[in-house]
Amino acid sequence: MTSGRNMTATSAVAYAARLAQVDVVAAYPITPQTRIIEAIAKFVADGEMKAQFVQVESEHSALAATIAASSNGVRAFTATSSQGLLYMHEMMHWAASARVPIVMANVNRAVAPPWNIYGDHQDAISQRDTGWLQLFAETNQHALDMTLQAFRIAEDPRVQLPVMVNLDGFTLSHTYEPVVVPEPEVVNRFLAPRPAVDWLDVEHPKTINGVVSPEHYIQFRALQKDAARRALVVIEEVGEAFAEQFCRDSGGLLSLEQVSDAEIVFVALGSAASTIRSMVRAWRSVGRKVGVISVRSYRPFPDAKMAEALAGARVAVVWDRAYSFGCGGPLAGEVKGALYGRESRPVVLSAVGGFGGAPVGPTELEKALEWADASMQGRPVPLETWFGVKAYRDGRTPDGKE
Amino acid sequence: MKEVRIHGRGGQGGLTAARIVANAMLKDGKNAQAFPEFGPERRGAPVRSYLRIDDRPILLRTPVTAPDAVVVMDATLLERRDTVLGIKPGGLLVVNARECPKVAVSVAVRIAWVDAMGISASLFGRQIPNTAMLGAWCRVDGIVGQAAMETAIREWFPAKHAEKNVEAARRAWDSVQVADLAASATAEAAKGETAFAYLDDYPIVATAYPGEGGAGRTGSWRVTDPVVDSERCVRCGRCVTACPEGVVVLTEDGVTIDLMYCKGCGICALECPVKAIRSGEVGA
Numbered sequence: 013m014t015s016g017r018n019m020t021a022t023s024a025v026a027y028a029a030r031l032a033q034v035d036v037v038a039a040y041p042i043t044p045q046t047r048i049i050e051a052i053a054k055f056v057a058d059g060e061m062k063a064q065f066v067q068v069e070s071e072h073s074a075l076a077a078t079i080a081a082s083s084n085g086v087r088a089f090t091a092t093s094s095q096g097l098l099y100m101h102e103m104m105h106w107a108a109s110a111r112v113p114i115v116m117a118n119v120n121r122a123v124a125p126p127w128n129i130y131g132d133h134q135d136a137i138s139q140r141d142t143g144w145l146q147l148f149a150e151t152n153q154h155a156l157d158m159t160l161q162a163f164r165i166a167e168d169p170r171v172q173l174p175v176m177v178n179l180d181g182f183t184l185s186h187t188y189e190p191v192v193v194p195e196p197e198v199v200n201r202f203l204a205p206r207p208a209v210d211w212l213d214v215e216h217p218k219t220i221n222g223v224v225s226p227e228h229y230i231q232f233r234a235l236q237k238d239a240a241r242r243a244l245v246v247i248e249e250v251g252e253a254f255a256e257q258f259c260r261d262s263g264g265l266l267s268l269e270q271v272s273d274a275e276i277v278f279v280a281l282g283s284a285a286s287t288i289r290s291m292v293r294a295w296r297s298v299g300r301k302v303g304v305i306s307v308r309s310y311r312p313f314p315d316a317k318m319a320e321a322l323a324g325a326r327v328a329v330v331w332d333r334a335y336s337f338g339c340g341g342p343l344a345g346e347v348k349g350a351l352y353g354r355e356s357r358p359v360v361l362s363a364v365g366g367f368g369g370a371p372v373g374p375t376e377l378e379k380a381l382e383w384a385d386a387s388m389q390g391r392p393v394p395l396e397t398w399f400g401v402k403a404y405r406d407g408r409t410p411d412g413k414e
Numbered sequence: 415m416k417e418v419r420i421h422g423r424g425g426q427g428g429l430t431a432a433r434i435v436a437n438a439m440l441k442d443g444k445n446a447q448a449f450p451e452f453g454p455e456r457r458g459a460p461v462r463s464y465l466r467i468d469d470r471p472i473l474l475r476t477p478v479t480a481p482d483a484v485v486v487m488d489a490t491l492l493e494r495r496d497t498v499l500g501i502k503p504g505g506l507l508v509v510n511a512r513e514c515p516k517v518a519v520s521v522a523v524r525i526a527w528v529d530a531m532g533i534s535a536s537l538f539g540r541q542i543p544n545t546a547m548l549g550a551w552c553r554v555d556g557i558v559g560q561a562a563m564e565t566a567i568r569e570w571f572p573a574k575h576a577e578k579n580v581e582a583a584r585r586a587w588d589s590v591q592v593a594d595l596a597a598s599a600t601a602e603a604a605k606g607e608t609a610f611a612y613l614d615d616y617p618i619v620a621t622a623y624p625g626e627g628g629a630g631r632t633g634s635w636r637v638t639d640p641v642v643d644s645e646r647c648v649r650c651g652r653c654v655t656a657c658p659e660g661v662v663v664l665t666e667d668g669v670t671i672d673l674m675y676c677k678g679c680g681i682c683a684l685e686c687p688v689k690a691i692r693s694g695e696v697g698a
Contacts (some may be wrong), residue, residue, distance in 0.1 A: 018436050018446060126620035129452065183475050187449035188433055190440055190471075283475045290473035373476035405612045 016192035021155040021184035024191045025091065025117045025177070026051030028159035030061045031199040032115075035086035038066035038077035043129050044181040045093040045119040052089075071096040075103035075116075082112035083220070085209045087163065090114065093181060094121035094135045101139065107174045108143025109236060110221050113166030113206070114174040115159060116144075120282065120333075121181040122368040130369020131181035133281060136310075137334035137342050143236060145175045145243055146311040148282040150267075152191045155179045157254060157262035158308075160203055164250045167206050170242045178310075180283040182369065194258060202257045244312045265314035267306040270296055271321055274303030276384045277358065279318075279347055280331040281307050284372040288331075291377045302381065307343065315350035322351065325358040327384040333366040340396060359387055365399030376400070415468040416557065417478040421497050422487030423635060425457040427544030430570070431485070432465040434548060438558045438566035439467050447472045458635030458677045460491055467557065485551050486510060487530070487543050490634060492517045507595065508551045510543050514591070518598040525595040526554040528586045537578050537585075541637045549583030550590035560587055632659075636678030638693035644668035646690035653682035653691060 025048050029037065037056075039049040055061035064081075068074045074090050081088040092100065097118055107114055122128040123135055136146060147162060149155040155177065162175040179185060211220060224232070244265065251263025261267070267285075270292055271277055278288045285306035295302045305321055307314075322328050332341030339345065344362035351357040363380050366372035376399045387393045403409045418435075422428035429450045436446035444467055451462040464478040483506040484498060491497050492515055498507060503521040510530040517525070530546035545567060552558045558566070567583055568576045610616055647668035654662045654669065661672040662682055668690070671682070683691040 016440075018433065018440055018448065180475075182449070182452060186452065187447060187475070188436055189447045190445060286473045287475045293473075371476040373474075402611070402613045404614050410613065 016190040018188040019152065019191045020047065020186055020188055021149065021152040021179045022047035022119065023051055024152045024156035025159050025179065026055065027193045028156045029089045030055050031194065031196060032087065032160055032163050032203055034063050034089040036064050036066065036078065036081035036088045037090065038068050038074045038081065039090045040068055040071050040074045040092070040096060042093045042096040044121055044185040045091050045096070045117070047185070048091040048117055071099040072103055075100040075107060078114050079103060079107050079110060079112050082114050083110065084212050085206065087206045088114050089116070091117040091119070093119040094123055097135045097139060098123065104139050104142035104144060109232070111172045111236070112174060113172055115162040115166055115177065116174065117159060117177050117179065119181050119185045120178050128368035129181070131183050132367045133334040136176065136178050140311065140342065143173065143240065144311065145173055145240065145309070147175065147177050147309055148307060149177060149179045149184060150283055150286045150306055152184055152187065152189050153260065154262045155184060156191060156193065157258070157260060160199060161250050161254050161263045164203050165243060165246050168246045169207060171239055171246050173239055173243065178282060183283045198257065202254060240312050244314060247309050263308065265309040266317055266321060267308055268321055269304050271303035271305060272324065273301060275301040275326045275388060276329065276381065277322060277325040278302070278304045278329045278331065279307060279343065280304070281310060281333070281343060284331055284333065284366060287372060288377060291374060295381070313346055318347060318350040319354050319357070322358050323354065323356045327361060327387050328358040329361045329363050329380050329384050331363045331372060333372070335364060361387060362396040363399060364396060370400045415466060415472065417481050418465040418483045418485065419478045419481040420463040420465070420485040420487065421491045422461055423637065424459045424461050426487045427542055428461060428463040428487055431544040431548045432463045434566045434570050435465060435558060437569065438562050442562065444469055445471050451477060457679065458637065460494065481505065483508065483551070483555055485547055487547055489515050506555055508547065508554060510547055514593055518600045519595055520597055522597045523595050524554070524592055526550060526590050526592045528590040530586060533582050533585045537582050545579040546582040546586040549586035553587045553590050554592050632677055633674045636676060636696055638678045638680060639673065639696050640671050640676060640678065640682055641692050641694040642669055642671065643690045646688050648688055650687060652685050652687060656681050656685040
């Protein structure tokens with residue numbers, strides 16, 4: 013028996029912002045995110061949400077206004093996608109280093125050129141080093157649940173950092189599936205009002221985020237670094253508190269399925285992990301020892317937990333829907349980094365694909381499993397494979413590094 | 415798990431049909447996943463929607479490539495090879511057509527047809543075939559019973575439109591016809607060489623040259639044809655400036671419209687001050 017009602021992940025996020033009793037929303041429309049702020053604008057216009065909705069002229073301004081609001085101690089939210097997120101880049105660094113606990117939904121979309129409105133993770137990954145915490149939703153329910161958790165994580169005095177909730181464009185943002193919208197009273201028991209801060213107060217004027225000398229600059233970075241590491245603890249605590257309150261597992265750092273005895277483990281971010289779960293269940297039913305790790309927290313990156321989870325595996329297939337040109341799959345690189353120095357560790361195969369809306373589906377995953385099998389049998393295989401790419405005329409394929 | 419693919423044109427309500435069934439499924443304690451495939455999502459453009467139904471939560475998040483049922487809201491879409499592509503042996507093909515449509519399939523399927531066009535025209539005065547197609551599809555597929563289907567339609571539409579849509583579904587439920595369709599060798603036609611068969615065929619950046627757009631001759635998107643009465647036309651040229659596609663040209667005799675690219679939006683007919691243009695049946 014199912015409950016809830018059919019809705020898109022964009023609606024689910026809008027409900028989360030409403031349930032979180034956000035005070036200020038400043039945003040600019042962009043496909044596939046637009047439906048989030050459309051829904052919030054309607055909630056505000058209909059008097060169902062007591063927020064100030066600020067229409068701005070660009071994403072840069074959207075984030076600047078959100079930072080200003082959050083610096084005044086109120087709960088602030090924004091949402092964007094792709095080019096919009098990239099346009100925020102300067103303010104992305106500002107938000108994290110100014111330690112404002114903003115929550116932003118990023119509806120993952122490919123980056124131009126060529127133009128493409130469909131899903132991949134290049135937008136989020138390109139903001140990796142701005143200092144934002146980044147969570148990835150697998151389902152529409154996660155999009156709602158993670159947004160609620162994101163406020164509690166961001167505002168925790170041990171953290172005080174902005175959180176980006178990533179949800180895959182179209183695959184989640186425009187897909188209708190059952191979502192349970194919790195009652196406001198229940199959410200209020202989980203998410204208290206934002207703890208009071210006294211950063212900006214006209215009665216007591218002061219300057220924040222001014223100029224500092226080299227001696228002091230690094231001190232602020234060290235505080236920021238420690239806060240981001242502490243988020244590893246806070247994200248797990250908040251995930252457990254959420255599970256207890258709502259009886260749903262939709263938080264934490266990693267979600268493991270069939271990993272403990274698996275020979276081959278897939279690692280992925282976002283909705284691709286959901287499709288991989290369905291394949292893992294099918295493979296298990298025919299006796300294959302395959303598991304999947306869904307990376308729910310990309311920043312902070314749970315390196316120790318990742319290494320422990322992969323300790324018993326022989327091959328890890330890490331799926332990247334983004335790329336660091338001239339280097340490799342970002343998630344694959346981080347998984348390899350997590351395994352550094354560990355005695356017991358798998359071979360890491362870097363699967364690259366699902367760009368610009370291309371599927372990470374049964375066809376690609378069956379091929380990836382064959383590849384992992386070949387590696388496990390000791391046959392020479394490339395360590396990186398691009399899926400869905402044509403061959404050159406001379407027969408070469410873009411597999412492997414040259 | 416049951417998988418359905420709906421082919422229609424932007425504005426025909428294919429996604430709405432999928433969502434109505436999804437809501438009926440949820441009430442029945444099942445899980446559903448309804449989603450559109452986004453492309454040139456303009457009125458008249460070929461669009462697809464997908465529906466998955468299962469007793470368990472649905473984890474698979476890819477387009478439906480091997481559908482149990484294919485619903486075709488506009489029979490002209492059968493000219494496109496991808497419309498019936500991947501349909502499962504013994505699957506169901508439901509088409510908006512007055513007579514059994516001629517279509518080649520590579521596996522044996524059941525074919526159903528209903529005059530959703532006629533039903534829509536008589537009830538709504540225009541082409542919104544989705545609820546009629548929903549009625550035909552539910553009847554022959556058996557996924558939703560008639561009462562549950564009608565409840566889901568009533569709950570979807572505002573009260574003033576609900577009963578007409580229920581009536582459309584009911585008429586289609588009563589009039590849909592079914593036949594067996596054998597596999598055909600012609601369905602295995604060559605895939606056709608793409609201009610970009612190899613990676614080195616691509617330029618280093620995406621490049622387009624002036625000419626026919628990627629969507630091709632968009633005239634096939636039309637569900638109505640503009641018909642000009644040159645006796646009435648006063649050659650004011652308002653239709654020329656109003657046409658969003660720039661396909662109306664002023665001539666000595668009045669106006670001509672390039673039907674290769676006209677999408678049948680009807681703006682020219684709406685803007686004409688002397689009612690010299692009307693929206694008529696396609697190809698009439």
